[in-house]
Every structure is written in structure tokens, then in C-alpha cells.
Amino acid sequence: GAGVSQSPRYKVAKRGQDVALRCDPISGHVSLFWYQQALGQGPEFLTYFQNEAQLDKSGLPSDRFFAERPEGSVSTLKIQRTQQEDSAVYLCASSLHAGPYEQYFGPGTRLTVT
Amino acid sequence: SQQGEEDPQALSIQEGENATMNCSYKTSINNLQWYRQNSGRGLVHLILIRSNEREKHSGRLRVTLDTSKKSSSLLITASRAADTASYFCATGPNTGNQFYFGTGTSLTVIP
Numbered sequence: 001g002a003g004v005s006q007s008p009r010y011k012v013a014k015r016g017q018d019v020a021l022r023c024d025p026i027s028g029h030v031s032l033f034w035y036q037q038a039l040g041q042g043p044e045f046l047t048y049f050q051n052e053a054q055l056d057k058s059g060l061p062s063d064r065f066f067a068e069r070p071e072g073s074v075s076t077l078k079i080q081r082t083q084q085e086d087s088a089v090y091l092c093a094s095s096l097h098a099g100p101y102e103q104y105f106g107p108g109t110r111l112t113v114t
Numbered sequence: 115s116q117q118g119e120e121d122p123q124a125l126s127i128q129e130g131e132n133a134t135m136n137c138s139y140k141t142s143i144n145n146l147q148w149y150r151q152n153s154g155r156g157l158v159h160l161i162l163i164r165s166n167e168r169e170k171h172s173g174r175l176r177v178t179l180d181t182s183k184k185s186s187s188l189l190i191t192a193s194r195a196a197d198t199a200s201y202f203c204a205t206g207p208n209t210g211n212q213f214y215f216g217t218g219t220s221l222t223v224i225p
Contacts (some may be wrong), residue, residue: 042218043202056211060214098204100145101162102147103147105149
């Protein structure tokens with residue numbers, strides 16, 4: 001069946017631009033996570049949704065980062081006024097159940113801020 | 115910040131040898147998971163071990179967990195070139211929803 005998909009796969013933004021990254025989780029999955037992965041590092045937690053509720057956003061690095069999942073399926077991560085330090089791969093993962101169980105990851109969006 | 119630390123950072127072995135990598139973490143956990151990441155397939159879940167389990171097997175993978183030492187190990191037996199990838203441990207918390215990945219071990223299996 002279809003896995004987690006993300007779009008775009010690559011995004012180049014000029015510093016100061018706003019970007020929106022999309023995640024389509026596996027159908028029926030309750031949990032959705034966003035992570036940021038810098039080169040050579042492990043993924044860093046950004047935020048967690050259970051259905052449409054954003055239960056944890058403690059990992060968002062600044063108020064320029066905003067995530068939503070209005071209907072409990074597709075999610076969007078928005079970054080306003082991008083900075084060079086935002087350059088990273090943004091990963092989305094979904095999980096069938098609520099809580100910290102097996103996650104299925106998308107291919108990621110590589111964001112480069114110039 | 116990263117919750118877990120993997121050791122070693124990099125490991126190079128011959129095909130057919132066993133590979134062992136270790137993970138240490140900081141807080142109490144519900145479970146610990148291992149993931150593999152390579153450029154071809156992205157991040158893929160390998161195995162989950164619950165905090166009340168000490169050892170778990172899946173195919174050529176063997177995972178141990180020592181909650182008193184806050185550490186885990188992943189053993190890959192009879193390695194293959196296709197096992198070449200980065201391996202991450204990830205901890206699922208007892209409370210809250212933050213899910214922490216370690217820094218990763220880069221494994222190279224030489225044919």
C-alpha cells in the first residue's frame with residue numbers, strides 16, 4: 001500500500017521567504033510527527049499530532065515554525081521568514097496508534113535557504 | 115537536543131562478520147526502537163523493545179536493553195553489503211510525546 005509521502009522533495013528558498021511543506025500520512029494513522037534532520041545528525045523532534053490535535057510542539061525552534069493537521073490526515077509544516085539555519089531535511093512520520101510506537105517515515109523534504 | 119548517543123560513530127566490517135552498535139539514553143522510557151537510514155529507502159523501523167523486555171530477536175537482528183544502565187545494543191549477524199546504512203536508536207517516553215533519536219552509527223559492510 002501507499003506509504004508516507006512528502007512534497008516537495010526539494011525546496012530552495014531565499015532568506016526571508018515563507019515555505020510550506022506537506023505530509024500525506026498513511027491512511028488511518030492516528031499519530032503524525034515532524035522532525036528536522038541536519039546533515040550527519042539524527043532526526044530532532046519538532047511536533048506531534050494525535051488526529052487533528054497538536055499535543056506537543058515543544059520541539060519547534062521558534063515562533064516562525066507552525067504546523068497544522070486540520071482534518072486529522074494531511075499535515076503542513078510552515079516556516080515563515082526562513083533563515084539559513086533552517087536548512088535541513090524535514091521528515092514526517094505517521095504511526096497507527098497514539099503514542100511512541102513504530103513510525104513510518106516519508107522520504108523527507110530537503111530545504112536549502114540561500 | 116539528542117536524547118541518545120550511539121557508539122561507535124562509524125563501523126566498517128567485512129561481509130559475513132557481525133556488527134554491534136550501542137546506544138545510551140538519559141531518561142526513563144516506554145520503549146526503545148532501532149531504525150536504519152540509507153539514501154535509497156529513507157528511515158525504516160527495524161525493531162522495538164519494551165522497557166520490561168531484556169532481549170528481542172528479529173531475523174538477523176538481536177537487540178538487548180538494560181534499563182538500569184540506560185543502554186541498548188543492536189547486533190546484526192552475518193552482515194551483508196546491503197546492511198550498509200546509518201543506524202539510529204530512538205526512545206519512546208513514558209510520559210509526553212517527544213520521541214528522541216540518537217546521533218547514529220554509520221555502518222559500512224565491505225563485500
